[in-house]
Amino acid sequence: MATSSHISLKPRRTPRQARATVTMDAIFEATIQLLVADGIHRLTTTRVAERAGVSVGTMYQYFPHKESLVYALNERYLAALADRIEVTCRNQNGATVSAMTESLIRTYWEAKTERIEVTKALYRSVAELDNQPLIDTFANRVNSATKAMLESASDMKFHDVSSVNQTLITVIFGTVRNLFEQDLTPARSGNVLRQLLIMCNAYLETIRTAE
Amino acid sequence: MATSSHISLKPRRTPRQARATVTMDAIFEATIQLLVADGIHRLTTTRVAERAGVSVGTMYQYFPHKESLVYALNERYLAALADRIEVTCRNQNGATVSAMTESLIRTYWEAKTERIEVTKALYRSVAELDNQPLIDTFANRVNSATKAMLESASDMKFHDVSSVNQTLITVIFGTVRNLFEQDLTPARSGNVLRQLLIMCNAYLETIRTAE
DNA sequence: ACCTGAACACCGTTCAAGT
DNA sequence: ACCTGAACACCGTTCAAGT
Numbered sequence: 001m002a003t004s005s006h007i008s009l010k011p012r013r014t015p016r017q018a019r020a021t022v023t024m025d026a027i028f029e030a031t032i033q034l035l036v037a038d039g040i041h042r043l044t045t046t047r048v049a050e051r052a053g054v055s056v057g058t059m060y061q062y063f064p065h066k067e068s069l070v071y072a073l074n075e076r077y078l079a080a081l082a083d084r085i086e087v088t089c090r091n092q093n094g095a096t097v098s099a100m101t102e103s104l105i106r107t108y109w110e111a112k113t114e115r116i117e118v119t120k121a122l123y124r125s126v127a128e129l130d131n132q133p134l135i136d137t138f139a140n141r142v143n144s145a146t147k148a149m150l151e152s153a154s155d156m157k158f159h160d161v162s163s164v165n166q167t168l169i170t171v172i173f174g175t176v177r178n179l180f181e182q183d184l185t186p187a188r189s190g191n192v193l194r195q196l197l198i199m200c201n202a203y204l205e206t207i208r209t210a211e
Numbered sequence: 212m213a214t215s216s217h218i219s220l221k222p223r224r225t226p227r228q229a230r231a232t233v234t235m236d237a238i239f240e241a242t243i244q245l246l247v248a249d250g251i252h253r254l255t256t257t258r259v260a261e262r263a264g265v266s267v268g269t270m271y272q273y274f275p276h277k278e279s280l281v282y283a284l285n286e287r288y289l290a291a292l293a294d295r296i297e298v299t300c301r302n303q304n305g306a307t308v309s310a311m312t313e314s315l316i317r318t319y320w321e322a323k324t325e326r327i328e329v330t331k332a333l334y335r336s337v338a339e340l341d342n343q344p345l346i347d348t349f350a351n352r353v354n355s356a357t358k359a360m361l362e363s364a365s366d367m368k369f370h371d372v373s374s375v376n377q378t379l380i381t382v383i384f385g386t387v388r389n390l391f392e393q394d395l396t397p398a399r400s401g402n403v404l405r406q407l408l409i410m411c412n413a414y415l416e417t418i419r420t421a422e
Numbered sequence: 423a424c425c426t427g428a429a430c431a432c433c434g435t436t437c438a439a440g441t
Numbered sequence: 442a443c444c445t446g447a448a449c450a451c452c453g454t455t456c457a458a459g460t
Binding site: 023 | 443446
């Protein structure tokens with residue numbers, strides 16, 4: 001397998017003295033700056049150390065290798081995100097399901113869009129490849145195909161096909177990708193896929209009667 | 212920005228002779244084998260050339276740099292996926308919207324799960340970092356929080372909270388992530404988010420009456 | 423037109439030596 | 442406990458020389 005779970009990604013040393021904490025913060029800050037400015041390809045240990053104002057050797061006292069640096073950054077990001085979601089969930093205790101769903105969507109979207117450059121830099125740090133053109137080409141082809149399909153539907157005419165099309169594509173592809181990456185049992189995956197279909201149908205039924 | 216759109220990711224040379232095509236196929240095959248077996252971190256130009264049975268110099272006649280190799284692989288994959296979706300769309304011409312949605316979900320899921328190792332290797336080639344443990348931790352925290360929230364709902368009792376919870380989380384997070392990465396105008400993003408909410412509500416309404 | 427492989431610049435990582 | 446930076450192995454990329 002491609003995983004290398006035997007190699008620790010954890011920081012090597014936990015700072016005990018004040019200057020060590022300063023050093024670690026400087027390294028983190030330097031990393032995020034370089035990531036936002038130049039992307040992961042220009043992120044070298046030499047450059048991080050240089051900008052953080054420490055020697056390479058120092059960096060390696062805190063992080064066993066370069067990967068663990070970016071890993072730690074993502075860890076911080078995800079932890080903060082989970083914090084926010086937990087707060088939202090607690091705040092919605094006893095509310096209606098609709099209100100819950102709404103605030104869950106809002107919280108997640110806001111967390112992603114608040115500091116867009118940082119979110120994107122982190123996404124790109126994980127998705128190293130600059131394959132946006134590929135994705136765009138793919139999206140365009142799929143959009144055309146599904147739109148034409150929807151317009152031909154025998155049981156429904158849409159007053160805004162583009163909106164419905166975009167919604168269905170984003171929901172279905174996003175959900176399936178997410179589901180795939182979760183690596184659930186076939187039974188659980190199958191269930192979510194069935195529920196997804198039910199959800200799409202319920203949505204279509206709703207906008208049908210609304211028009 | 213992190214993008215490097217001024218650097219071409221396209222193949223450098225298009226094969227004109229038969230042996231050149233053989234060479235390119237060998238390089239592609241070697242790349243995919245190494246990717247599946249060892250992951251992107253062990254993918255070096257030397258190793259690819261070695262396994263393909265050509266010299267490094269030859270590789271660089273077809274690909275301007277290492278990145279373009281993996282890029283070309285992803286390009287092939289996405290093109291094949293788009294092909295399949297187009298076929299599905301054509302086949303569903305004039306069908307009911309429900310049937311369309313269903314075959315779209317099925318096609319996409321099947322394409323991803325048919326040769327799981329290859330799909331995963333490609334995903335990992337783009338998502339270089341081995342951050343599965345991070346994702347798992349995050350998912351567990353979120354799962355607990357949202358499940359507790361749903362169980363506290365004032366307007367609804369679920370006979371299978373876990374299923375509903377997993378569905379909502381997968382759909383919402385997958386959709387939002389996908390939406391974020393599409394980089395649409397705020398108006399279009401806002402619309403999809405509103406539609407997503409409508410969809411979740413329609414779903415909840417459906418399973419409420421079904422129970 | 424296509425292939426080779428030594429050569430070069432640079433990067434990740436270590437470690438003996440310091441405070 | 443924490444920091445330094447020269448040293449080493451290895452990788453990406455090039456290019457003069459070949460068929």
